[in-house]
Amino acid sequence: MMERDGSHGAPARVDPGAKDRRRLLAGGSPREILTRIVRGDPLGVRRIVARRLRERALLMDGDHVHLRALARCARYAVRYAGRPTLDEWLAGHVDGALDAAIVEEAEERAEDRVPGGPWSAHAELARPLGLEPNAMRAACRAFHARPDLERQAFFSLVIEVSDLDDVARAEGVSASEVARRARRALDAILLSQHPHAEESGPHASPRKQGPE
Amino acid sequence: MGAGWLAWCVLVARARRRRRGRPLRGAMHELALVHRAEQAKLMREVSELMLTASPACSALLGPPATEHRLSGFHRRLTEELALARDDRVEVPVELALLECWPFEPGAAPRRGARAFARASLALEPCPLARLTLARAWLAEGAMRRALAELEKLSHSTQAPTIARGVELCHAVALDMRGDLAGAERRFVRTGPHVDAYHHAVGLALALACGDERPARRLAALLGSRRGESDAQDVRAAAERIRARLPHWRRAGARWSDGCARLVFELLCGDREAPARVALALIA
Numbered sequence: 001m002m003e004r005d006g007s008h009g010a011p012a013r014v015d016p017g018a019k020d021r022r023r024l025l026a027g028g029s030p031r032e033i034l035t036r037i038v039r040g041d042p043l044g045v046r047r048i049v050a051r052r053l054r055e056r057a058l059l060m061d062g063d064h065v066h067l068r069a070l071a072r073c074a075r076y077a078v079r080y081a082g083r084p085t086l087d088e089w090l091a092g093h094v095d096g097a098l099d100a101a102i103v104e105e106a107e108e109r110a111e112d113r114v115p116g117g118p119w120s121a122h123a124e125l126a127r128p129l130g131l132e133p134n135a136m137r138a139a140c141r142a143f144h145a146r147p148d149l150e151r152q153a154f155f156s157l158v159i160e161v162s163d164l165d166d167v168a169r170a171e172g173v174s175a176s177e178v179a180r181r182a183r184r185a186l187d188a189i190l191l192s193q194h195p196h197a198e199e200s201g202p203h204a205s206p207r208k209q210g211p212e
Numbered sequence: 213m214g215a216g217w218l219a220w221c222v223l224v225a226r227a228r229r230r231r232r233g234r235p236l237r238g239a240m241h242e243l244a245l246v247h248r249a250e251q252a253k254l255m256r257e258v259s260e261l262m263l264t265a266s267p268a269c270s271a272l273l274g275p276p277a278t279e280h281r282l283s284g285f286h287r288r289l290t291e292e293l294a295l296a297r298d299d300r301v302e303v304p305v306e307l308a309l310l311e312c313w314p315f316e317p318g319a320a321p322r323r324g325a326r327a328f329a330r331a332s333l334a335l336e337p338c339p340l341a342r343l344t345l346a347r348a349w350l351a352e353g354a355m356r357r358a359l360a361e362l363e364k365l366s367h368s369t370q371a372p373t374i375a376r377g378v379e380l381c382h383a384v385a386l387d388m389r390g391d392l393a394g395a396e397r398r399f400v401r402t403g404p405h406v407d408a409y410h411h412a413v414g415l416a417l418a419l420a421c422g423d424e425r426p427a428r429r430l431a432a433l434l435g436s437r438r439g440e441s442d443a444q445d446v447r448a449a450a451e452r453i454r455a456r457l458p459h460w461r462r463a464g465a466r467w468s469d470g471c472a473r474l475v476f477e478l479l480c481g482d483r484e485a486p487a488r489v490a491l492a493l494i495a
Contacts, residue, residue: 029298030243038239067235071242075250078291100249103338106368 018086025077034074038067045069048087048094057148057155059140060101068097105141135193142192146185153181247301250292252336254307256344257285259328263351279316286315306331325351339365339374343381350385358385376402380410383417387456390463393421400426408434408442412449416456420465 021043024036037043049066072093080089143151153171156162157178168175261282289310296303306328326348333341342365349358362385365378383398399414406414411434418427434446 030247030295031240031299034239034243035236038236063238067239067242068246070239071246074239074243075246075295078295106339107337 021086022080022082025073025080030071030074030077033077034071037070037074041066041070043070043073043086043090045073045090045094048091049097052091052094052098054155056095056098057151058098058102059143059159060098065094065097065101068100069094072096102144105144108137108141138192139189142188143185146188150181150185150188153178154185157182158186243299244301247292247296247299249336251296251304251307252332252338252341254285254289254292254310255304255328255332255335256341258310258313259325259332259344259348261285262323262325262328263347282315304331304335339368339371339378343374343377346378346381346385350381350388355385355389359389376406380406383414387417390459392417392460392463392465393423396421396423396426400430408437408445409449411437412446413452416449416453417460420460 024042025033027033028036037045046062046066049062049069053060053062053065069090073090076093084092143154146154149171153167156167157164164175164178168178171178289307293303293308293311326345329341329345329348333345342361346358346361346365349355349361359382362378362382366375366382379398379402383395383402385395386392386398387395396414396417399410399417402410402414411430415427415430415434418424418430
């Protein structure tokens, strides 16, 4: 199911295109580098974004993260001296872009800002499903505030529709534990649609539970 | 027919051009945000460099800046200023003025940490910027404002590293206010991933409060640390504990003879002391 290119943990392999790809990052201002790496995505950053979104179980606008990751690569290209490998370096910047997006989301919640922006995938995704874009955005924010294990359980069972026993086996925990984790993530999503229930509900605020 | 066809072709070409230009415009917008994030990070860093000179915040941020740390900061600052100018991205005046800063240990200005923390928060609102601002309030003795900021931070979900920083800052603020039990609870909440310095201070506070269970736990954690940097951390903590003793006594610390002996063993800076303290407590 997951796209894997083996850049993490795998022994270093010879990448014939690495030199050409590195050349794209050399010379010029960040704006010039960015112009070179945006069109056609010659560095293959989109593929890494897709992989990391799945691995980290995040429901985010892939296009937005992709652009942010490219911008980070262009800005920090000046510091890249060939180590770690290019794929690892790119993955690091994709993770940086994801972390920044999570912080921005949390700030939107903290300040009750109206979400949006020209690249809001939530709006495009929500409309055909008959959902309110803001409600969808709030649900994603609530989901991202949950611990990794809960997000991964939800992602495997609900988004990827994997078999419960397979997931339990892969995680090395009981099936009921996986189901419980997914349920907690689902509760957080449902609660985000009824924020007033948070103060009065019987299992108020799943966000306040500690990470596992 | 011909004119209609031509108009259609022009429309399609324009739409294609618009679509092609959109990702690049979006990417340029993101690049400006990346520059802003880097500038905000530099301003947080300069605020913390100023804070290490403050007695309250040296407990949180470690010893004053070394030459190595200052030169690293200077390199990143010059890089960002040059690249932002190349990209025609606006540079905050506070950051541009830092070019005139004396980058030598002990020569850095000590005032202005709050201004930099605020500027960083304005540039990029994030929990780290709020934590830096809370530390700056704390260093200025504005306890109420520091605690208000920290309360807000502790009630929102944070990444574990930020949550630990918040708990530590909260503990130091409560200790300064004389709420030893509250400070001790915060130290205990920071968990096992904190350095030996904070474990030692937490242990001394737990002993001062006569709180046996957390003291045992912290002593066990401390007892398992044997590295050279751990010993240095414990010695630095001992200095802080020594300085805080009169304050703790005034705040009503309860010291049994056994507790006092254990804390002073810790204070003596012996490398084996933490382990012995741990063993004595566990036994």
